Amino acid sequence: MNETTSAADAQRTAEMLVHVGRIARCEAQTPSLTPAQWSALRFFAHANRMSRTPSAFARFHATTRGTASQTVKSLETAGYLERRRADVDGRSVVFDLTPSGWAQLAADPLNTLSAAIEALPPEQQHTLSEALQQLAGALAQDRDGQAFGSCGECGFLGAAEQAGCPFQCRCTGTLLSDEDFQRLCANFTPRATVETPAATRPGTKDA
Incomplete structure (x- = not known):
């Protein structure tokens, strides 16, 4: 091609x-x-x-x-x-x-539209989701806009010392609940653009 x-x-x-x-x-x-x-x-x-x-x-x-x-x-x-x-x-x-x-x-x-996407094979859904996230980030960067994403994919995700709440946002200092990981965040920053290593997602081990 x-x-x-x-x-x-x-x-x-x-x-x-x-x-x-x-x-x-x-x-x-x-x-x-x-x-x-x-x-x-x-x-x-x-x-x-x-x-x-x-x-x-x-x-x-x-x-x-x-x-x-x-x-x-x-x-x-x-x-x-x-x-x-x-x-x-x-x-x-x-x-x-x-x-x-x-x-x-x-x-x-x-x-x-959500139903049509849900009808796609799981691997196609995953690929489509990742591609659209990358496109949204690229457009936001090109237009000096804000990229949005979830806490679990953010470079500001860090470990917390408090029992029962193992993660916190290193941008705001806020302790994060399990629900926060699946929701959009206005402070989202891709991991590649944050120098300090971020904690891993819940259920995974540190690299």
């Missing part, structure tokens, strides 16, 4: 990704939420407890803080999000989904 063919294939793949995204975002003629509101609802459902803030959502959604705040406020007014004081410092405000928010998320237009 020559460079011209490779570039053409890459272009077609990029167009297909955009096409799939467009199809996945298609909603009913009278959608219950806007695409931005759906994105916010998903973000606050999947972000860890340190990252459920309007500013973190603004970075994730690549939009301004003002626009992100308006989107979050509209979901709060609709009863899908509720605010509370952050556990970490008690000064900042974070948002959680309400029971109505979780019920609304059950009708997420992306559920059809």
